[in-house]
Amino acid sequence: MRQLASAIIFILIVSFQSLHAVPNNGNQHDSIPHSALLLSDYIQYPSVTGNEKQAGQYLATMAMLKGMHVEVFTNHTDTFNFAASLYPLSLNKPNIIFLNHIDVVPAENSEQFTYPPFSGTIANGQVWGRGAIDNKGMAVMQLLAMEQFVDLAREQDLPYNVTLLSVSGEETGGHAGAKIVAERFAHKLSPMVVFGEGGTGLPKVLVNDPDKKVFTISTTFKRSLWLKLTLSMNTSGHGSVPPKKYAVQEKVRSLYKIVRWNRKVVFSKTTRNMFRELGRLEGGMRGVVLRNLGLFRPLAVRAMRQDEVIYSLITNTITITGIQTPPGPPNVIPQEIEVILDCRLLPDVDTHEFISEIRKVLDNSDVKIEILEENAVAPPSEIGECYKRMANALQVIYPKSGVIPILMPASNDNNYFRALGIPTYGIMPVFMSMEQIESIHNVDERIPIEALELGTQVYIELLKQYFE
Ligand SMILES: [Zn+2]
Known part of the structure; x- marks a missing residue:
């Protein structure tokens, strides 16, 4: 496998050209952060599900150039899955896995996009294009955070490995990606914990304090x-x-x-935890009800039935x-x-x-x-040490924010790892406006450069908590 990876790096270095799309300010590259340029390039490989290989090779090459050990698990046009790690996987160190997916949904109605969906245009302080948020932006944050630890890993024998795990086919159920990796290659990864996509930082979560940033970390799913x-x-x-x-x-x-x-309305252990933490942040009478669902069940259920999303989480x-x-x-x-x-x-x-x-x-x-x-x-992941480290990291970078564990109404790739009993947490560590969230799978998907930078900082802070 490693020879294969070396072949890829060779081919790509030879054929690699800078692709950065920057309108009107092409000579201001120096002022644009590396994260934005990297994401812009990555978006320009249109990796609609079934066509992940080129984009995957690009990302694997970038990881290799940053000094990581790349292992390609499957190498086909429609199923390209690789791991890029601080240490070779053969050392079997307990591994912190940063999971992300290479594929994107198609960009229909491309004429409605302000900038062509696969142009990766950088404009107005944002990177625009299909995958900017879901999920290429997250991969860029993870990769750049890992880069900060490459030298440390070389100088010291750190207790853990860290792996960027990039997979295919998430948008159509993960059969060509996470499922294959979990079933055939999980033993190679020695996973201790997986951090994948799922929750994010949201506005207007709290009725009593709508301006407070609240991050949601998914610990289980429907x-x-x-x-x-x-x-x-x-x-x-x-x-x-x-x-x-x-x-x-x-x-x-x-x-x-x-x-x-x-x-029947069911409050599982996860939903109870979720409402308890939400109640703690919310405060007031609402908070009291949410923290004591056993006591206020009829009142709470009546209110929750009115909200489609909440109702879907309890039935x-x-x-x-x-x-x-x-x-x-x-x-x-x-x-x-x-x-x-x-x-x-x-x-x-x-x-x-x-x-x-x-x-x-x-x-x-x-x-x-x-x-x-x-x-x-798949069993829900516990609110254990790894969850708390991510919650701490979020609160270091976004002071005064709140963090709650959530049940996701839909499943994603995390499920395959949870099913193996590996603690798996779903969080894209950026705070997003409703407008940005609505751009996912939609026209004008984009991410602010500031969010990319802060998200990278969260992953760095997370790794610091494991290594310091
Ligand atoms: Zn996604």
Whole structure:
């Protein structure tokens, strides 16, 4: 593998050209921080999922040039996964993993972008383009923080390794990236802790103090479970004389029961922690309620039902995402109907128990239920030493900010590592405005250079806590 990496570095150094896109001020390079220039270059490799290799090779080369040890795990156009570490992985040191993904979502409606989505334009104090936030900006912060420790690692025998782990395919479920790495290469990485994407710094989290910066670190997530429900019924085929029972009608009846199903509210250990910490920051009567959910449950639940996001964090949700019958003219009664459900389960919920609850609600034994796909079960990560170090690092760089552990409503690559029992925390250590957050997967994705610099500082501070 290492020879492969050396070959890559050779090819890339030979063919590497500076790509920096800087409008109107091309000769002011010196005043632009290295982080912005690096991100600008990285964005210019349009690594839409399935096409990660070139961008990955670029980042691996940059890591190598900064003195890191690169190991490429898989080396194909659509699955390029590599580790860049302070020490060779063969030393098996307990490893602090900085996880990020190389792939980006496509840039549709590119004509609506202020700057072309893969131009990596640096303008107005920001780096613009697809991946600026999700997730190339984070990789740049991680890499530049690690760079600060390369010499120290050479001079001393540090107790831990640090690895930048860059993977493919996150945006389509991680099968070409994190899943492969976790299943086939985790033993090589000797992971002690993983810091990946997930939460971030948000405004207006606290009702009583909307200006306070609050960072959210995800410690667990809701698992997706995709189900296909099929109902077949042999009935007469003509729509002019409807039979008492036919597949589509029966299906609609049982779906209506699913829609009206008032699902149980569950406060898991993670959500309790989340609301307790939020309550501590919030203060006032709201804070008292959040800190004592056992006592104020009816009041809290009534309020939480009103907010879609909060409600999704305390219930298993079911979304009907597809209804299909075989093609036919409007006057022919289909003999079969298929429905797709996107279910999101709270941590600790068992798939088969959940499916049997659905069966009960459907109240139709003829409906066949098939699992299309589900996330692996993974234990929530503890609010332990590694969590606290990240929380401290955030509060050193952003004084007076708050930090809370959260349950993510959706899963990401972190899940594959949590499933192995490795403590895994999801946090992009920058404070973002709502406008910037909305630019993710959208037009005009961009990140302020200041955020890039501060995020890098957070990772440096984090590593200091391990090494000093
Ligand atoms: Zn992402």
